[in-house]
Amino acid sequence: MRLSISHETCYRYEAQVRASIQYLRLTPHDSERQKILSWQLDLPRAVRAQIDPYGNILHVLTLDEPHESIVITARGQVEIDPSRExxxxxxxxxxxxxxxxxxxxxxxxxxxxxxxxxxxxxxxxxxxxxxxxxxxxxxxxxxxxxxxxxxxxxxxxxxxxxxxxxxxxxxxxxxxxxxxxxxxxxxxxxxxxxxxxxxxxxxxxxxxxxxxxxxxxxxxxxxxxxxxxxxxxxxCPVRGMRRGGGFEQMHAKVLVEPAPPMGQTQHQ
CATH class of the missing domain: 3.10.620.30 (C8orf32 fold)
Structure with a gap:
């Protein structure tokens, strides 16, 4: 089964955040039952990937300048082997x-x-x-x-x-x-x-x-x-800390749907 994933997380604050740090586990990796065909992580700034103690792909997003919102988007396509238990x-x-x-x-x-x-x-x-x-x-x-x-x-x-x-x-x-x-x-x-x-x-x-x-x-x-x-x-996909900002609003939009096999396109 080929899956298409789109995941957007948006944080908005009632006042400016002086600084924040977000730990992001939003990037899958290849295994016996899944193959990553494409994956993109869109962040406010470029961040280098690292591996955490459990083998997860981890990105640490640090924002030192004042900000009133953060938008994090992950999207890609993955092939799943439904026969592997x-x-x-x-x-x-x-x-x-x-x-x-x-x-x-x-x-x-x-x-x-x-x-x-x-x-x-x-x-x-x-x-x-x-x-x-x-x-x-x-x-x-x-x-x-x-x-x-x-x-x-x-x-x-x-x-x-x-x-x-x-x-x-x-x-x-x-x-x-x-x-x-x-x-x-x-x-x-x-x-x-x-x-x-x-x-x-x-x-x-x-x-x-x-x-x-x-x-x-x-x-x-x-x-x-x-x-x-x-x-x-x-x-968890996103976990963070911040200084300032007051009340926080978080909205997440996730869409996971079957994607057409390679060589085929979807019709609207």
Whole structure:
């Protein structure tokens, strides 16, 4: 499947920002299941790419002069192999056994994981856990914040994709299974869900397998992976700090759609 992606993020401030820094994980890289055909990142100034500790492509945008807005645009085309269910990695999965503030498993999450997986540590058991979490936590935009811990969202029985993912990571790690947060894009016809998306990967049989709790998908045939980490804070598309500016407004426009095969063009 060939996907076309356009992602614009615009920040506007009520007063001038004296200085700001933005950490951008908006650039995917080639892997066993995705090939980057083209990709462009449009920023207020040129920024050199670097690799973060998790292997993500990172751009650090620093603006030292006063500004009242920032516009960041990422766009490109990617070929997805819908038949590949797992990806291999040379890096050790052991760091992804570690809890974070957002993925700490409390007694309720540990009990939930034990109830649905028992002594099993295989893909089928985690698929059942994924489905149980989906039923327990109703998709509810606005019910949580990006820094809501998994235990709090689980107790409230609501959340969005990052909450579903954090809860899955907490459960998997409580079972001794390495699991990581994935941010990226999903090609979907469901207008309720923003195409910018989050899901989990778990290390099973020496490979990473996907678990999209929000959509109950364990085969990432319509998913474009951009970044991974221990939780949302490691892998989110844009994360920054600023001095001054007062109230902030953020608007994001994301469009993910199938692109025509090579050699074909779309007709309006």
């Amino acid at each position: 797992a990806e291999h990695d040379d890096q050790s999965p052991l760091p992804f056994l570690r809890y974070t503030r957002l993925t700490e498993a409390d007694e309720a999450l540990r009990a939930f994981a034990a109830e649905h997986c028992a002594a099993r540590r295989d893909r089928q058991a985690l698929s059942g856990l994924m489905q149980a979490l989906h039923q327990h936590m109703v998709y509810t935009p606005g019910a949580t914040e990006v820094d809501t811990p998994a235990a709090q969202a689980f107790a409230g029985r609501t959340g969005v994709c990052q909450d579903h993912t954090h809860a899955f990571l907490a459960c998997a790690r409580s079972l001794g299974i390495a699991a990581r947060y994935v941010s990226g894009y999903l090609c979907t016809q469901d207008s309720e869900h923003l195409s910018s998306h989050a899901w989990a990967e778990a290390w099973l049989d020496d490979a990473w397998y996907s678990f999209d709790v929000t959509n109950q998908l364990s085969v990432p045939e319509r998913h474009l992976k951009v970044a991974v980490g221990l939780d949302y804070l490691d892998a």
